[in-house]
Amino acid sequence: MQDRIGINQLKRRDFLRAGLVFGAGAAGLAAGYAAVPDAFARAVYAAKTNGLGNDNILVMIQLAGGNDGLRTVIPIQDPALHDLRPKLAAMSVGAALPITPSLGLNQNLKGLKSLWDAGKLAVVEGVGYPNPSYSHFESTRVWETGDPTLRQVDGWLGRTLAQNYDSAGHPLTGCACGTTGVPGVLQDAQATLTVINDQKNFGFTGKGDVKGQVGAIYKNTPGIYGALFDTALATADDAVSTLKTAQSAYRAMASYSDTTKLVYASKNQLDAALQLASELIVTGTGVKLLHVTLGGFDTHYTELTRHDDLMAYLDQALSAFYQDLAAHGKSKNVLVATWSEFGRRPKENASGGTDHGAASPVLLVGDPVRSGVYGQAPSLTALDSTGNLRYSVDFRSVYQEILNTHLGADAHEILGGTYEPLGFLGSPVGAPAPA
Amino acid sequence: MDVTSDDVMDAGRPAGPRRRPNRRQVLGAAAAAGAGAGVLRLLGAGDSQLASLQALGAGRDSTGGRLDWVSPLDQEQAQISHLLRRATFGADSAELAAATSAGYSATVERLLQTPADPPPPMPGGDPTGPLNLGQLQLWWLEHMLNSATPFIERMTLFWHGHFTSDYQKVGVQTPFLHWQNLTWRDMALGDLGTMLSRVTVDPAMLRYLDLGTSIGAAPNENYARELMELFALGVGHYSEDDVRAMAKALAGWVEPRPTGSVQVTLDKANQVVRRLPTYAQPSTGVFVPRRAYRGPAYQLLGKTDSWTTPKALAQVLAQSSTAGLIAGKVVQSFVGVNAAPAYVARLADGFRASGYDVKELMRAVFMSPEFLAPASYRALVKSPTEFMVNALKAVGARNLGQLAAQSAANMGQALFAPPDVGGWPHNDAWISSNNVITRVNFVSQLLGRVRQLPPASDIARHLDSTVSPATASALDAAGDDQTRWFVALASPEFQLK
Numbered sequence: 001m002q003d004r005i006g007i008n009q010l011k012r013r014d015f016l017r018a019g020l021v022f023g024a025g026a027a028g029l030a031a032g033y034a035a036v037p038d039a040f041a042r043a044v045y046a047a048k049t050n051g052l053g054n055d056n057i058l059v060m061i062q063l064a065g066g067n068d069g070l071r072t073v074i075p076i077q078d079p080a081l082h083d084l085r086p087k088l089a090a091m092s093v094g095a096a097l098p099i100t101p102s103l104g105l106n107q108n109l110k111g112l113k114s115l116w117d118a119g120k121l122a123v124v125e126g127v128g129y130p131n132p133s134y135s136h137f138e139s140t141r142v143w144e145t146g147d148p149t150l151r152q153v154d155g156w157l158g159r160t161l162a163q164n165y166d167s168a169g170h171p172l173t174g175c176a177c178g179t180t181g182v183p184g185v186l187q188d189a190q191a192t193l194t195v196i197n198d199q200k201n202f203g204f205t206g207k208g209d210v211k212g213q214v215g216a217i218y219k220n221t222p223g224i225y226g227a228l229f230d231t232a233l234a235t236a237d238d239a240v241s242t243l244k245t246a247q248s249a250y251r252a253m254a255s256y257s258d259t260t261k262l263v264y265a266s267k268n269q270l271d272a273a274l275q276l277a278s279e280l281i282v283t284g285t286g287v288k289l290l291h292v293t294l295g296g297f298d299t300h301y302t303e304l305t306r307h308d309d310l311m312a313y314l315d316q317a318l319s320a321f322y323q324d325l326a327a328h329g330k331s332k333n334v335l336v337a338t339w340s341e342f343g344r345r346p347k348e349n350a351s352g353g354t355d356h357g358a359a360s361p362v363l364l365v366g367d368p369v370r371s372g373v374y375g376q377a378p379s380l381t382a383l384d385s386t387g388n389l390r391y392s393v394d395f396r397s398v399y400q401e402i403l404n405t406h407l408g409a410d411a412h413e414i415l416g417g418t419y420e421p422l423g424f425l426g427s428p429v430g431a432p433a434p435a
Numbered sequence: 436m437d438v439t440s441d442d443v444m445d446a447g448r449p450a451g452p453r454r455r456p457n458r459r460q461v462l463g464a465a466a467a468a469g470a471g472a473g474v475l476r477l478l479g480a481g482d483s484q485l486a487s488l489q490a491l492g493a494g495r496d497s498t499g500g501r502l503d504w505v506s507p508l509d510q511e512q513a514q515i516s517h518l519l520r521r522a523t524f525g526a527d528s529a530e531l532a533a534a535t536s537a538g539y540s541a542t543v544e545r546l547l548q549t550p551a552d553p554p555p556p557m558p559g560g561d562p563t564g565p566l567n568l569g570q571l572q573l574w575w576l577e578h579m580l581n582s583a584t585p586f587i588e589r590m591t592l593f594w595h596g597h598f599t600s601d602y603q604k605v606g607v608q609t610p611f612l613h614w615q616n617l618t619w620r621d622m623a624l625g626d627l628g629t630m631l632s633r634v635t636v637d638p639a640m641l642r643y644l645d646l647g648t649s650i651g652a653a654p655n656e657n658y659a660r661e662l663m664e665l666f667a668l669g670v671g672h673y674s675e676d677d678v679r680a681m682a683k684a685l686a687g688w689v690e691p692r693p694t695g696s697v698q699v700t701l702d703k704a705n706q707v708v709r710r711l712p713t714y715a716q717p718s719t720g721v722f723v724p725r726r727a728y729r730g731p732a733y734q735l736l737g738k739t740d741s742w743t744t745p746k747a748l749a750q751v752l753a754q755s756s757t758a759g760l761i762a763g764k765v766v767q768s769f770v771g772v773n774a775a776p777a778y779v780a781r782l783a784d785g786f787r788a789s790g791y792d793v794k795e796l797m798r799a800v801f802m803s804p805e806f807l808a809p810a811s812y813r814a815l816v817k818s819p820t821e822f823m824v825n826a827l828k829a830v831g832a833r834n835l836g837q838l839a840a841q842s843a844a845n846m847g848q849a850l851f852a853p854p855d856v857g858g859w860p861h862n863d864a865w866i867s868s869n870n871v872i873t874r875v876n877f878v879s880q881l882l883g884r885v886r887q888l889p890p891a892s893d894i895a896r897h898l899d900s901t902v903s904p905a906t907a908s909a910l911d912a913a914g915d916d917q918t919r920w921f922v923a924l925a926s927p928e929f930q931l932k
Binding site for chain 1: 502503504603644648649650653654655656657660664665670675678772813814816845846847854855856857860862863865866867868869870871872873875876879880883903904905906908909918921922925926927930931
């Protein structure tokens with residue numbers, strides 16, 4: 001008759017009868033725990049004293065799947081493009097929005113073209129790294145960690161977070177919006193960060209003091225995942241409280257796009273993610289490093305409509321984000337940068353798409369940029385042995401400038417090297433603006 | 436089963452002996468807790484036990500290291516619970532009782548040998564035309580909950596993460612994803628060679644990785660690359676030339692032809708009606724010789740030949756890295772992280788020697804000392820699907836599959852919608868602030884909808900009577916069964932397997 005007896009009523013002999021472990025085995029159980037190193041240790045709000053002394057904010061937008069650089073920033077004067085891409089080139093070249101005599105933005109990047117005209121868009125051409133990997137996962141890891149040798153396990157912004165920011169009381173210092181897991185870019189064993197998929201559902205539901213109850217359970221959790229669980233919960237707890245305050249203080253001042261027009265829906269709601277990013281920035285939650293993702297760029301087939309769609313979606317969401325920040329008077333400290341694991345093969349395939357490639361452009365948007373084209377547009381006639389574009393700018397040059405100039409961090413310490421300077425950002429942190 | 440190997444996992448685990456309070460301390464703690472104290476409190480952390488742990492640094496040892504679970508896997512009862520948590524979706528009382536009376540080895544054999552309990556038809560009959568994604572997801576979740584062979588469902592989920600496909604690219608205008616699920620279940624414990632043949636010509640896969648539009652004259656590399664990188668060889672075991680050669684070798688397949696059509700209203704308000712294809716029965720892709728590559732012989736993975744699809748897939752199986760890639764993925768999903776390379780190599784050797792028989796591989800895994808070693812205990816994080824199905828079974832709510840279906844996306848695992856071609860994430864990647872909240876909220880909702888909870892004494896079994904001091908205290912402090920179940924299912928312990 002133990003069926004309805006709660007644990008507290010169970011007597012010792014009942015455990016025995018119920019076949020529960022006891023006796024010699026229980027010694028081990030009651031002993032409880034043995035020491036293990038934290039495999040996924042995180043410092044819960046580890047206090048850092050060397051927090052960076054500026055108000056600058058970075059938003060990274062991942063274009064997941066491998067964005068076609070030749071359909072983003074189009075070499076409109078190059079006849080070779082038509083030879084390589086009879087189907088894909090014709091339409092896009094004619095409709096492109098010129099930014100220099102030889103380069104035009106994808107026809108659907110209208111908002112970005114306006115930002116270019118306003119001096120708020122920089123394009124870095126031909127960004128890549130030596131001996132490129134054509135694997136989504138390897139190349140994504142290279143970009144995430146900033147290490148083409150794949151030895152580094154932590155993300156470049158995760159390391160920035162862990163090494164530079166005082167996250168005590170600021171669980172939102174690093175935040176991934178519009179995803180359920182921690183993106184590789186922000187990953188670091190010592191970084192505390194928040195992940196918010198859907199703002200509407202980010203908070204505990206249920207009767208009573210769920211927060212308090214769960215908070216009491218996720219404490220000193222043993223095992224290799226223990227620290228990760230405890231930190232995730234503590235971070236969630238604080239982020240939820242901060243967000244509640246933020247939500248009431250924020251009103252969007254631009255119209256974010258909707259995804260309904262996408263032929264091939266993206267898993268990631270970039271518009272919602274950027275709107276959340278804006279809310280976090282506008283309401284002064286202490287956010288510094290943000291990451292959002294737009295998927296669907298692996299355009300092996302019928303690329304023409306798919307890629308144009310994605311460009312339109314990116315353009316709408318990003319333009320709205322900028323307008324929203326500007327309308328709130330918050331745009332001057334915010335830099336947006338895109339990244340993608342690779343570009344695509346210059347030669348199109350028989351499915352009306354393109355296979356995995358190498359170098360592609362990085363777009364930088366915001367008041368902090370010095371508008372212009374940096375790096376070299378890769379040659380379409382001097383392809384490498386795999387038929388891919390050769391890079392002219394190491395992607396770590398872009399990271400270096402963001403770290404040193406925008407965030408005021410020590411890029412050499414974070415990247416473990418020094419790379420060619422580019423100059424797409426205005427004055428370095430702390431320096432007077434150029435006359 | 437005699438388990439002595441403490442060092443099968445070569446990282447993230449202590450090199451030296453484990454710290455355990457001695458037996459007298461422990462018994463003292465038990466005595467102090469006294470008769471009538473809660474089982475978890477007694478076994479997990481009585482007050483004085485808590486004190487002794489705090490003396491160790493409240494969950495950290497004197498060197499600052501975190502404390503680990505003490506494995507109960509030296510006892511058969513715990514071994515069986517551990518097995519069923521990993522090989523199925525956790526056991527309810529009846530399943531556990533049956534397995535316990537059969538014993539560990541016999542239970543392993545039963546899991547391996549029982550033919551798959553086929554899923555019921557989808558509501559309204561198996562679709563011949565367009566699919567309803569929500570219905571498809573729910574249909575599978577309900578079968579995970581109710582199937583007499585949940586091990587087969589667990590393996591089907593494993594292959595859905597390995598040979599993955601995403602509804603957003605495949606689309607739901609055809610029944611292809613439903614067919615794929617049936618095929619993956621049917622081949623779940625078969626041999627890898629047959630699997631690769633079936634996967635290559637699976638209509639949903641033909642769409643997902645574009646093989647269905649590839650032609651020999653200008654091949655699409657998508658499937659060829661992922662076949663080698665993700666499905667079989669692993670990165671570093673083929674060259675870019677091999678990717679191109681494989682794409683040539685496999686070109687020529689197209690989707691099956693529809694046998695009819697059906698009028699479907701896509702948008703009622705705007706009266707958008709479209710005619711969509713129907714298919715009398717599930718079928719595979721069709722090979723069209725004139726679409727294939729028709730040039731001279733060429734080299735693929737070190738051998739020159741006039742390659743055909745069967746020859747190319749045989750060449751994949753002939754590569755030494757293939758067995759290791761599959762064995763490594765199985766270990767990551769069923770045994771632990773950071774497995775010793777020698778362990779994976781041993782499993783791979785056996786897998787290859789068996790003619791790539793997945794049943795043999797799974798038997799080798801479940802019967803290996805490493806599977807039951809202390810380092811394997813709670814070494815894996817349940818995926819959202821495993822967590823939800825396990826929770827529903829634990830509280831006897833097999834009728835609430837809908838709750839799992841609607842909660843899945845915000846936990847990161849909407850079925851048929853993997854994040855990318857790499858399939859589902861693993862272990863630590865499932866833990867984030869977002870996912871802790873969504874898992875806890877799922878528990879709240881679930882408990883709000885269960886009319887009669889099982890006795891709270893069941894909890895000890897679900898948690899192997901091995902809980903942290905914090906969880907033990909919360910269970911002790913709980914005033915009613917609803918709260919006890921909340922603590923149990925929301926606890927970190929229940930997220931682990």
